[in-house]
Amino acid sequence: MVSALDDEQKPLEAGMSLSVEALGKMDAYWRVCNYLCAGMIYLHDNPLLTKPLRPEHFKNRLLGHWGSSPGQTFIWVHLNRVIQKYGLDMIDLSGPGHGAPAVTANCYLESTYSEIYPEKGQDEAGMLNLFRAFSFPGQLGSHCTPEVPGSIHEGGELSYSLSHAFGAA
Numbered sequence: 001m002v003s004a005l006d007d008e009q010k011p012l013e014a015g016m017s018l019s020v021e022a023l024g025k026m027d028a029y030w031r032v033c034n035y036l037c038a039g040m041i042y043l044h045d046n047p048l049l050t051k052p053l054r055p056e057h058f059k060n061r062l063l064g065h066w067g068s069s070p071g072q073t074f075i076w077v078h079l080n081r082v083i084q085k086y087g088l089d090m091i092d093l094s095g096p097g098h099g100a101p102a103v104t105a106n107c108y109l110e111s112t113y114s115e116i117y118p119e120k121g122q123d124e125a126g127m128l129n130l131f132r133a134f135s136f137p138g139q140l141g142s143h144c145t146p147e148v149p150g151s152i153h154e155g156g157e158l159s160y161s162l163s164h165a166f167g168a169a
Helices: 020-042 066-086 100-109 112-116 124-133 158-168
Strands: none
Touching: 020 066, 020 100, 020 124, 066 100, 100 112
C-alpha cells in the first residue's frame, strides 16, 4: 500500500481531514491497480506499453470482469486508508464473480503476491508473467483462488461472500 498517508497535512478544505498529498497518493495507487487489472484481462505482451499496441499484444480469450475491477480497487484503497488511520483489524470480502483481477492487482502492488511467486516480481518480466498467468489453465484463475494471498475461498459469487461474512461476524 502507498504509505505515509498523512491525513492531517494540507486539508482539501475546512472540515475535511484528507490531505491533497494523501488524496494524490491514493489516486495514483488506484490508477495503477486498475491498469494491472486491465493488463491481466487483456494483455498477453507489452505490459508497460513501451511499444504501440498491436493485435498480437492482446489475449485471444478474455476472462475476468473489468466492470467490477475499478469499484473493488476503489474500495480497497479507501479501506487501506482507514485501516492505517485507525489501526483496524478487518477483512475485505469480495463478492463479484471473475473479480480476481482487483484482488490480485492489490496483492501484487502490495508485494505479497511477488513474495510468494517471485517469478511474478515487480518489474517488466514479472508483470508479463502475471498478465500471462491470469486466467490461463493451471495458473491464475479468473475467480479468486486459494493461491491468491489472503483469499480464503474459491469463487467470487456473492453467496460465497455472504456466507464467509456471516461466519467472520
